[in-house]
Amino acid sequence: MLKNTFLNLLASYSNDNNFNILLWQEIEEHYTSKKRHYHTLEHLENLLFQLTPIRTKISHWNTILFTLFYHDIIYNSLKNNNEEKSAELAAKRMKQLSVPKEIIENCYSQILATKSHKTSEDSNTNYFTDADLSILGQNWEVYTQYYKNVRKEYAFYPNIVYNSGRKKALQHFLTMKNIFKTEYFHQKFEETARKNIQKEIELL
Numbered sequence: 001m002l003k004n005t006f007l008n009l010l011a012s013y014s015n016d017n018n019f020n021i022l023l024w025q026e027i028e029e030h031y032t033s034k035k036r037h038y039h040t041l042e043h044l045e046n047l048l049f050q051l052t053p054i055r056t057k058i059s060h061w062n063t064i065l066f067t068l069f070y071h072d073i074i075y076n077s078l079k080n081n082n083e084e085k086s087a088e089l090a091a092k093r094m095k096q097l098s099v100p101k102e103i104i105e106n107c108y109s110q111i112l113a114t115k116s117h118k119t120s121e122d123s124n125t126n127y128f129t130d131a132d133l134s135i136l137g138q139n140w141e142v143y144t145q146y147y148k149n150v151r152k153e154y155a156f157y158p159n160i161v162y163n164s165g166r167k168k169a170l171q172h173f174l175t176m177k178n179i180f181k182t183e184y185f186h187q188k189f190e191e192t193a194r195k196n197i198q199k200e201i202e203l204l
Contacts, residue, residue, distance in 0.1 A: 002044055003028075009065045013097040023093060030073045037149035039072045043135075050131040054184055058124050063103050066094060067110040067128055077153045087111040119181045130185035136173070136196060137180075137189025143196045163204045170197045 003024055010020040031041045047068050051058070058064050070090035075082050087108045094104045110125050117129045135146045154162055173179050179193050180186040 002041060002048065005048065005065065006069055009062060009069075010097060012062065013099050019096075023097075026093075027069055027073065030075075033075075035077075035153070036075065037152040038146060039075045039153070043072065044068060046135065047128075047131050050134045050185075051127065054127060057184070058127055060103065060106070060124060063106045063110070064124060064128055066090060066099070066103065066107045070107070071111045071114050071128075071132070078156075083112050083115040123182070126181040127185070130180045130182050133179065133193075134185065134189055136193035137185075138192070138196075140196060140199070143200075147200055167201055167204050170201050173197050174201075 006024050006027065007020055010023065014020055028041070031039070031044065051064060051068070055061055067090075070086055070093070072082070072086060073089055074085035079085075090111060091104050091108050094107065106122070106124070109122070110128055113120055113125050113129050114132050117133060120126050120129070135143065138146070150166075151162065157165075174194060174197055178186055178190065180188075180190050
């Protein structure tokens with residue numbers, strides 16, 4: 001599903017099937033790294049699952065797809081510039097594909113928006129960043145697996161350090177007026193997300 005979606009996207013801009021396959025292999029290699037436990041192909045699948053039903057609400061689907069595939073392509077839990085590096089690689093690859101400048105710029109901005117998940121003036125960006133946080137509003141079993149996988153990605157930190165930082169990040173979500181910026185995702189996930197986050201905080 002992911003591979004076909006990606007290759008179909010690239011086919012709109014490139015007739016070089018060999019190059020397109022190489023770009024897919026690059027995506028696959030990064031997201032299947034042994035150091036990853038949450039930021040994986042499964043995460044991309046979930047994003048596609050969340051966004052596909054609201055495709056008609058999104059004004060430029062191809063931009064969203066490029067953002068989806070590249071937003072976490074660079075991920076090093078020891079670094080704080082993953083979004084910038086991911087956006088740079090996305091722009092580089094899209095230029096190689098001769099993707100229009102406007103799409104490249106919008107994709108770049110959307111990837112950077114996943115760093116803070118703040119409300120954007122661009123509704124497409126809000127739909128994407130909401131989908132990126134949709135894991136917070138899943139049932140408790142799925143949420144539990146999510147936070148355990150996040151812990152694995154930060155396994156080099158002892159509990160006393162990790163738990164403090166994790167609590168601070170989670171409490172930040174609870175202080176927000178709305179975790180989800182769009183009406184669609186707010187209605188779907190807000191209530192459960194707040195319950196899940198509170199429960200994880202109590203377990204830390």
